Amino acid sequence: MEKMKKISGFLSAKIGIIVIIFSIIAFFIPKAFIWATPYTSFLLGVAMFGMGLTININDFKFIFKHPKDMLIGCLAQFLIMPVTAYALARIFNLPPDLAIGVILVGCCPGGTASNVITHIAKGDTNLSVGMTTVSTLIAPIVTPMLVYLLGGKWVEVSALSMMVSTIKVVLVPILLGIIVHKLLGNRTEKISEVMPAVSVVAIVLIICGIVGKNASSLLTCGIAVGVVVMLHNSFGLLLGFAVAKLLRLNTKKSTAIAIEVGMQNSGLAVSLAATNFAMNPLAAVPGAIFSVWHNISGALFASYMKRKNDK
Secondary structure, three states, rough: HHHHHHHHHHHOOOHHHHHHHHHHHHHHHHHHOOHHHHHHHHHHHHHHOOOOOOOHHHHHHHHHHHHHHHHHHHHHHHHHHOOOOOOHHOOOOOHHHHHHHHHHHHHHHHOOHHHHHHHOOOOHHHOOOOOHHHHHHHHHHHHHHHHHHOOOOOOOOHHHHHHHHHHHHHHHHHHHHHHHHHHHHHHHHHHHHHHHHHHHHHHHHOOOOOOOOHHHHHHHHHHHHHHHHHHHHHHHHHHHHHHHOOOOOOOHHHHHHHHHHHOOHHHHHHHHHHOOOOOOHHHHHHHHHHHHHHHHHHHHHHHHHHHHHHH
């Protein structure tokens, strides 16, 4: 199992590079990954179950001991990215499919890759994990409501349907993971060592499935969406850091909040697009592109902040 643990650690640390490599392959060889698209929700559920297995009572103790940091982080998460997404969709006059896709990304909670990136950046990893946990657990209510409020200008949004979808693919698997961890205790260690690798494979298949399915469309809309995604992510990182600093948090905490705000659970955005916006096939594209890009920008940001935090 020690070997499996090392493999899981390697895959988790290199998820950005892995996603990029396989996304390129999916673009040129779509048939190799299109088969995965019907299983998007299931694959995300597997990744969320893995996240649930890693959550223990100490994580919640940290959350309750640092309410100010959590409040600042979660408010930044669910204000900066959704509002920025809406503004960019309007400024760039995106068509409905792409606009709702960008807003979906903006309204999602932080992604689990943010914890790894925060660790690399030498930010406050406990705060990052706590923010991911809180934002993910409240996502079944907050995400559908934000998409309903901001996305209704472009397409019809059923907040209730999205709420049910989010509960199925996020809340239920996470709670199952927490329950299994609680009941089995240390006996879950072997499963926990394997799950990061399984989660990486699941996320890669989700993203590559969407890239493969929309490979031809990416040639026509890829550049415009790419620019919007890059701006969206950059504003998230910069504004997240700026807000934390303005509220007098130290550099390590500000680093964690910036990364948590800027790096979204794009797998959830893809899953919600596929489940709730079937009539808007390109709605999943921004999530797929975001997943590729935020790993690149996250690694660059982490490298810069590591040097800053070392000093």
